[in-house]
Amino acid sequence: xxxxxxxxQILKDNxxxxxxxxxxxxxxxxxxxxxPFDVDKFSLFLRDNSDLQFDSxxxxxxxxxxxxxxxxxxxxxxxxxxxxxxxxxxxxxxPLRHKLVLKTSTSRDNxxxxxxxxxxxxxxxxxxxxxDMFGIKFIxxxxxxxxxxxxxWEFGFxxxxxxxxxxxxQGMKVPY
Amino acid sequence: xxxxxxxxxxxxxxxxxxxxxxxxxxLFILPFALIAVLLERKVAGHMQDRLGPMRVxxxxxLQTVADIIKLxxxxxxxxxxxxxxLFNIAPILVFTGSYAAFAAIPFTSAxxxxxxxxxxxxxxxxxxxxxxxxLMAGWASNNKYSLLGAMRxxxxxxxxEIPTILVVLTLVMFTGTTNLMTLSxxxxxxxxxxxxxxxxxxxxxxxxxxxxxxxxxIVIYISTLAEVNxxxxxxxxAESELVSGYHTEYxxxxxxxxxLAEYANMFAVxxxxxxxxxxxxxxxxxxxxxxxxxxWLIPVEQFFWFTFKGVFFVFVQMWLRWTLxxxxxxxxxxxxxxxxxxxxxxxxxxxxxxxLI
Amino acid sequence: xxxxxxxxxxxxxxQHPSTHGVLxxxxxxxxxxxxxxxxxxxxLHRCFEKHCEAMTYQQVVPYTDRMxxxxxxxxxxxxxxxxxKLLNIQVPERVEYIRVIMAELQRIASHLVAIGTYGADIGAxxxxxYCFRDREKILHLFEITSGARLLYNYxxxxxxxxxxxxxxxxxTREFIKEFRPNLVELNNLLxxxxxxxxxxxxxxxLPIETAINFGITGPMLRGSGMKWDLRRDDPYSVYHKFDFxxxxxxxxxxxxxxxxxxxxxxxxxxxxxxxxxEQALDQLPEGDVTSAIPKRIKPPVGQVYTRIExxxxxxxxxxxSDGSTSPFRVKVRAPSFVNLQIMDxxxxxxxxxxxxxxxxxxxxxxxEVDR
Numbered sequence: 001x002x003x004x005x006x007x008x009q010i011l012k013d014n015x016x017x018x019x020x021x022x023x024x025x026x027x028x029x030x031x032x033x034x035x036p037f038d039v040d041k042f043s044l045f046l047r048d049n050s051d052l053q054f055d056s057x058x059x060x061x062x063x064x065x066x067x068x069x070x071x072x073x074x075x076x077x078x079x080x081x082x083x084x085x086x087x088x089x090x091x092x093x094x095p096l097r098h099k100l101v102l103k104t105s106t107s108r109d110n111x112x113x114x115x116x117x118x119x120x121x122x123x124x125x126x127x128x129x130x131x132d133m134f135g136i137k138f139i140x141x142x143x144x145x146x147x148x149x150x151x152x153w154e155f156g157f158x159x160x161x162x163x164x165x166x167x168x169x170q171g172m173k174v175p176y
Numbered sequence: 177x178x179x180x181x182x183x184x185x186x187x188x189x190x191x192x193x194x195x196x197x198x199x200x201x202x203l204f205i206l207p208f209a210l211i212a213v214l215l216e217r218k219v220a221g222h223m224q225d226r227l228g229p230m231r232v233x234x235x236x237x238l239q240t241v242a243d244i245i246k247l248x249x250x251x252x253x254x255x256x257x258x259x260x261x262l263f264n265i266a267p268i269l270v271f272t273g274s275y276a277a278f279a280a281i282p283f284t285s286a287x288x289x290x291x292x293x294x295x296x297x298x299x300x301x302x303x304x305x306x307x308x309x310x311l312m313a314g315w316a317s318n319n320k321y322s323l324l325g326a327m328r329x330x331x332x333x334x335x336x337e338i339p340t341i342l343v344v345l346t347l348v349m350f351t352g353t354t355n356l357m358t359l360s361x362x363x364x365x366x367x368x369x370x371x372x373x374x375x376x377x378x379x380x381x382x383x384x385x386x387x388x389x390x391x392x393x394i395v396i397y398i399s400t401l402a403e404v405n406x407x408x409x410x411x412x413x414a415e416s417e418l419v420s421g422y423h424t425e426y427x428x429x430x431x432x433x434x435x436l437a438e439y440a441n442m443f444a445v446x447x448x449x450x451x452x453x454x455x456x457x458x459x460x461x462x463x464x465x466x467x468x469x470x471x472w473l474i475p476v477e478q479f480f481w482f483t484f485k486g487v488f489f490v491f492v493q494m495w496l497r498w499t500l501x502x503x504x505x506x507x508x509x510x511x512x513x514x515x516x517x518x519x520x521x522x523x524x525x526x527x528x529x530x531x532l533i
Numbered sequence: 534x535x536x537x538x539x540x541x542x543x544x545x546x547x548q549h550p551s552t553h554g555v556l557x558x559x560x561x562x563x564x565x566x567x568x569x570x571x572x573x574x575x576x577l578h579r580c581f582e583k584h585c586e587a588m589t590y591q592q593v594v595p596y597t598d599r600m601x602x603x604x605x606x607x608x609x610x611x612x613x614x615x616x617x618k619l620l621n622i623q624v625p626e627r628v629e630y631i632r633v634i635m636a637e638l639q640r641i642a643s644h645l646v647a648i649g650t651y652g653a654d655i656g657a658x659x660x661x662x663y664c665f666r667d668r669e670k671i672l673h674l675f676e677i678t679s680g681a682r683l684l685y686n687y688x689x690x691x692x693x694x695x696x697x698x699x700x701x702x703x704x705t706r707e708f709i710k711e712f713r714p715n716l717v718e719l720n721n722l723l724x725x726x727x728x729x730x731x732x733x734x735x736x737x738x739l740p741i742e743t744a745i746n747f748g749i750t751g752p753m754l755r756g757s758g759m760k761w762d763l764r765r766d767d768p769y770s771v772y773h774k775f776d777f778x779x780x781x782x783x784x785x786x787x788x789x790x791x792x793x794x795x796x797x798x799x800x801x802x803x804x805x806x807x808x809x810x811e812q813a814l815d816q817l818p819e820g821d822v823t824s825a826i827p828k829r830i831k832p833p834v835g836q837v838y839t840r841i842e843x844x845x846x847x848x849x850x851x852x853x854s855d856g857s858t859s860p861f862r863v864k865v866r867a868p869s870f871v872n873l874q875i876m877d878x879x880x881x882x883x884x885x886x887x888x889x890x891x892x893x894x895x896x897x898x899x900x901e902v903d904r
Contacts, residue, residue, distance in 0.1 A: 026834070026835050026836060027619070027621070027833055027834075027835035027836075027837075028618055028619060028621075028835055028836065028837045029835070029836050029837055029838060055745050055746070056745050056746075056748055057748055058748070058838075058840065058847065058849060058866060059838065059849050059851055059864065059866040061851050061862070061864035061866075062864075063853060063862050063864075064862070066861075088836075088851065088864075090838050090849070090851070090866075094745060094759075094761060097766070101838070120746060120748065121743075121746050121747045121748070121874065122746070122747050122748025122749075122871050122874065124874060125870065125871070125873075125874050126871075133582070146575075147574060147575060148574065148575040148578045148903060148904070149575060149578070150575070158580065158583055159582060159583055161586075220658075220659075223659055224658075224659050224662040224663070225662065225663065225666055226662065320541065320543050321543075324543075324565070324885065407656060408656065408728055410656070411886075417551065417885055417886050417888075417889050418885075419549065419550060498658060498659050499657070499659060499722070500656075500657060500726070500728055501652065501655040501656040501657035501723070501726060501728045501729045501732060502655060502656025502657075502728070502732075503728055503731070503732070504731075504732055504884060504886045504887070505565065505884065505886060506884065507731055507732075
């Protein structure tokens with residue numbers, strides 16, 4: 001069993017070149033912020049290191065941080081420019097019984113994160129969902145398609161805060 | 177017999193033949209199907225701690241009539257991609273197959289549709305028509321589930337016909353006749369004369385035969401169960417995998433014909449089992465008509481006993497259906513080829529030796 | 534000249550009797566042998582997570598019911614615990630005990646559906662109705678407590694909507710007394726039926742390492758032989774006060790981790806739930822159940838991930854608060870959603886009939902998969 005500070009130290013020692021931040025001032029949950037293109041390296045290390053043994057990915061959530069600049073588009077709808085989208089990873093080690101939260105942020109205009117579906121198979125559908133809902137592209141994902149929305153949905157990513165419903169979908173009125 | 181009677185009455189071959197042929201349909205199969213469907217639902221209901229149909233008529237006895245009226249009113253749907261000719265022929269063929277079997281079934285000593293010498297083999301042969309009908313239905317539906325169901329069904333019926341025929345062969349060897357009427361007549365008087373109890377002749381062979389007859393009965397009962405696609409062998413129409421198998425695409429009266437054929441078949445195979453092993457139409461305890469001296473009462477009693485025995489085995493089929501889960505298709509084949517056929521073979525051999533001695 | 538052959542693609546669902554809702558499985562077949570399974574989901578998507586962002590914390594509770602609609606109490610419980618953690622409030626002892634009783638009754642009701650429909654998938658229809666008969670009694674208990682039979686809106690952040698009905702304890706004890714012999718009957722009718730064992734044993738074997746890597750939880754993970762139950766390994770509410778076993782798959786009829794093991798773990802879990810309910814009823818303290826409910830829920834900026842052991846596995850809520858009265862982001866880690874991913878792995882090389890047996894043993898609820 002390791003606390004998040006110890007895990008953070010281990011990560012710092014093993015990845016001296018990466019930008020790592022430990023955030024502990026937020027109530028109920030502390031997390032480590034890692035860069036989006038190193039997620040797979042960290043994940044592999046966390047899974048295979050004998051002191052850590054994070055063998056299970058509990059949850060993977062996409063989040064729209066909604067911290068950019070609000071502007072009006074030509075139709076008068078409020079949209080967001082700049083800012084970030086984030087992905088939270090909740091890891092757990094079943095043999096050692098400790099948990100860890102990782103966070104990575106990527107730019108909202110071109111959101112790209114490295115996929116970890118090959119490391120934890122459970123990430124496969126969670127990443128597809130994050131892509132479906134936020135448009136976060138997971139690099140190296142084996143099968144990045146929409147999952148909950150129709151495959152031909154072309155009106156954006158619904159869980160983004162500035163998402164607007166389309167008027168028609170396949171000839172049907174959407175707000176019915 | 178019955179044909180001659182009508183021929184004398186009307187003096188015209190066609191009318192006589194027509195009436196004689198439709199008698200079992202009108203007098204027996206339709207009412208039986210009506211009752212059997214209701215019985216099935218009632219049996220299911222009571223086995224499952226519920227009541228079954230209760231609304232139409234007293235305790236729901238008119239439920240099936242209401243269902244038939246509903247089916248008659250339904251639209252007859254033929255999809256554009258169906259093979260229309262085969263699609264339309266298939267239910268008729270399936271029903272014909274099971275209906276034709278009734279021609280050779282002796283209901284009483286006074287009534288048999290056609291007293292053919294090869295009765296039992298005739299029945300096995302015409303029920304083969306059903307396979308053709310099912311394959312047609314599956315192919316013409318142009319539906320993958322139907323096709324899978326039809327393929328399974330054909331494989332199943334063909335493989336389970338072998339143990340059936342082997343057991344029939346055992347009986348034929350033992351009794352020396354393939355005429356169902358003669359077979360039934362042999363087992364007259366009391367129930368210890370039935371074939372399952374070693375036949376009418378009282379000697380050592382009779383007692384030696386009893387265990388092998390029981391084995392034969394079990395084998396033929398299981399294989400006929402498979403031949404009429406009932407649980408645990410209802411793989412062709414397994415609703416949890418194949419939706420409804422080969423009759424998925426059918427609606428209205430064509431569906432009803434498949435349904436009717438299924439229930440007619442259930443009785444037909446039970447009737448074969450009864451005729452082969454359980455004394456056919458004979459009463460187990462002698463006749464009231466004999467003791468009272470009323471001659472016309474005997475066929476009525478015989479009819480009652482035959483129907484009673486037949487419906488009893490139909491009831492057992494329902495009982496099994498609502499108790500057992502379903503086998504998988506490879507397990508079904510295993511059951512037939514690895515167990516039933518060898519058992520039937522050995523049984524045939526032993527019965528042959530005992531009969532010889 | 535060679536004959537052109539091609540693999541058959543069979544679409545199972547979205548309208549199919551044994552996909553338990555609106556799941557579509559795209560099966561690639563070679564004869565009847567499966568070479569590939571692609572699940573297509575989303576037919577029941579109701580935008581739960583988007584809805585949450587437009588509602589206050591209290592208003593979310595009825596929506597959580599509608600995810601795993603067979604285990605609505607569990608969903609409410611997980612959500613309530615998450616919000617209480619964000620607010621950092623303690624709930625009265627009596628509330629915790631009632632929550633445990635409800636969650637365990639719900640577990641039995643949910644497993645009864647799982648077992649019954651599993652029997653129906655295999656072709657035994659009668660056990661299905663026996664299970665529903667017993668579930669009906671549990672639903673009646675829920676009805677006298679909350680007024681609803683399926684979607685209760687009973688467990689609120691900070692407390693409960695009502696106290697127990699005065700007859701509840703007596704009726705629950707009666708139910709336990711009636712239910713034990715019914716379980717024996719179910720085992721005789723279905724569990725140890727030869728055909729049922731032939732259909733499920735050695736079908737869809739899930740090794741333990743694969744299960745963990747795929748994030749499989751709940752009875753499926755335990756069926757693979759792993760003693761992992763959040764009620765014991767990461768206790769929430771008052772579960773640490775009760776004494777119960779964690780049944781795991783033993784490979785009694787075939788290999789460890791086959792469909793029969795997963796099924797049997799559920800059967801035995803119901804017995805353990807009965808034990809927990811009995812203990813909770815014995816220890817049930819007096820008190821008020823509504824006193825700790827906050828009038829206005831406005832948690833501080835922060836985030837929380839809580840999880841509970843729902844009948845289908847680990848149900849997690851990830852809530853981010855931005856300090857307002859409605860959640861900034863709610864992500865649900867639905868057990869069925871994660872468990873369903875394993876279908877392709879389990880089904881390969883089996884027959885069409887086995888897909889039904891495997892899917893039934895995975896036990897999904899589409900309301901939760903699609904949210």
